[in-house]
Amino acid sequence: MTEPCDLGAVQARALIGAKKLSAAELLESCLRRTDALDHAVNAMVVRDDAGARAAARAADDAAARGAALGPLHGLPVGIKDLEDVGGMRTTYGSPLFRDHVPAEDQALVRAIRAAGAVIPGKTNTPEWGAGANTRNSVFGATGNPFDPQRSAAGSSGGSAVALATGMVPLATGSDNGGSLRNPAAFCGIVGFRPTPGLVPNEKRGLGWSALPVLGPMARSVPDLCLLLSTIVGDDPADPLATTVHGRRIQRPEHYATPAPVDLASLRVAITPDFGFAPTAREIREEFASKTDLFRHLFAAAENTTPDCSGTDEAFEVLRAVGFLAGFLDRYRSDPGQLGPNVRANVEEGLRYGAADVARAELAQTAIYRRWQAFFTRHDVILTPSITISPRPWTELFPAEIDGTPTRTYFHWLALAYAVSLVGHPALSLPLGLDRHGMPFGLQIVGPRGGDAKVLAVAAALERELAGDPRTARPVPDLARLAAAPPLRNSPNFLGFG
Structure with missing residues (x-):
């Protein structure tokens, strides 16, 4: 029998609305799963069982009264530990904030609560989200659910692992150079980087920078859309939030469910590297093999890339x-x-x-304009989500790929940051396992402002590929995780040694 914690968010919400599942039952199932597995992966680093139980009881009372129920009513949502939750320890992965408890929720969390969600706790992140390996000196490392000694990527690694293992049906993340998409790829779940401003962020220090965004994570595209629909909107504290004075432009119903799309009408560009990313040979081969299984679904599938010269x-x-x-x-x-x-x-x-900053901004603009010309001939771009298969988390970052040194500690994220630089929406879709038995992610990149298109294409591909074990979403071995030793006993678990 399916445990409630393994239900999709859309299905669980429908059952709660029909009074066939209580919020309390769903929460207790999620808490039991966390109790059983988190020792092995260290994903849910701050918990508020008592507060979550009180919120679940209130949700069930509201359903019993026949009150209007929000789109996330009774659903547990994990919150990344970069995001403020009022009254809950929020450390940003930094020892400077080891005991920090914000007085109030940030806007993203307020929106999620207003939609009826239950917040059971915080998910692990590297210090200040810096780096795509979820390790810090406050809570230690987060392990991959398919092999806890390997990296879950980051910076939204805790959220990705909590989703993959059924600790929560939905979770939040953020993305600068791939911090949503990279852990989604490594852990076999879905992560979406929206167009900057679609999900308002009043905490972004450089308000006009389009690199950092907030976004949703889930186990399926429809579940992700459900969460996204509750966090899109406008906020005058975010200069990038899309608005026309006195009128709301972004509406939840535009994103609540994936729109239908005819894959056979799409002109698709396929590239393993955007012409510059240090994609490992084995990832190139895996990508070619997997895309060969479904490239016939499109009107045209061309091996090509926009000109990304100067992106690094x-x-x-x-x-x-x-x-x-x-x-x-x-x-x-x-x-x-x-x-x-x-x-x-x-x-x-x-x-x-x-002068360096001016040159960088000029280059960013030139690259962006080349992308716009490219998208007059193509509807979406498909790439691997990340350049390598998961490596041990003891490696702070990959110093080399196929024997070639990487430029920086984040150079291995080039497939993701190529998209961040130009501000296009992108999603990482799980696409089976690689030759090492680790999850493989497909990045789907849409046109400027094409968030709904990316979600539609991802949902259609997800349905098409779900029946083939070579391309279906992989599921970790939960029994093996339950029997695994505590991750905290691993050498160099805490800190960066």
Whole structure:
């Protein structure tokens, strides 16, 4: 019999609405799963069982009274530990905030609560989200659900693992250089980077920077759409939020369910590397093999890429500028309180001047315009989500790929940050396992503002590929995880040693 925690969010919400499943039953199932497995993967690092139980009881009372129920009514949602939850410990993965308890929810969390969700706790993240390996010196490392000694990627690694193992049906994430898409790919779930401003973020320090975004994570595209529909909108505190004065432009109903799409009408570009990413040979081969299974579904599937010349250089500068804005004062006062990834970004930023920033922004604009020309001839782009198969989390970042040194600690994320730089929406869809038995992710990139198109294409592909074990969403061995030793006993679990 299916455990309630293994139900999809859409299905669970329908059962709650029909009074065939209670919010309390669903929550207790999720808590039992967390109790049984989290020792092996360390995903749910802050818990509020009592508060969640009280919220679930209130949700059931509302259903019994016949009250209007929100779209997430009674559904447990994991919140990434970069996002403020009022009254709940929120550390940002930093020892500076080890005991920090915000007074109030940030806007994203308020929207999720207003939609009826239950918040059982916080999911692990690297310090300040810096790096695509979920490790920090507060809670330690998060292990991959398919092999806890391998990386779950990051920075939304805790959310991805909690979803893959059934600890929650929905979770939040954020994305700068792939922080939603990379862990989704490594853990076999769905992660969506929306167009900047679609999901408002009043906490972004550089308000006009389109690199960092908030977004949803789930086990399926329809589930992801359900969460997305509750967090889109407008907020005057976010300069990028789409608005016309006095009128709301972004509406939840535009995203609540994937729109129908005829795959046979689409002109698809297929590239393993955008012409520059250091994609490992085995990932290239896996990508070619998997896309050969379904490229016939499209009107045209061409091996081609937009011209991304200059992407590495522009992203490196603009990313460093963001870290300077956020961490320069802390770096100057006590650099020892910052982890190696944050320090590396700040120190890189200090090497740049105004002329470097100007060149980076000019390059970003030129690349963006080349992409717009490319999308006059193509509807979507398909790439691998990430350049490598999961490696041990003891490797802070891949120093080489196929024997070639990487440019930076985040160079291996180039498939993701190529998209971040131009602001297009992108989704990572699970596509079976690779030759190592680890999840493989397909990145689907849409046109400018084409969030609904990306979701529609992803949902259609998900349905088409679900029946083939080579392309269906993989599920971790839960019994093996339950019997695994505590991850905290692993060498170098805590910190960056």
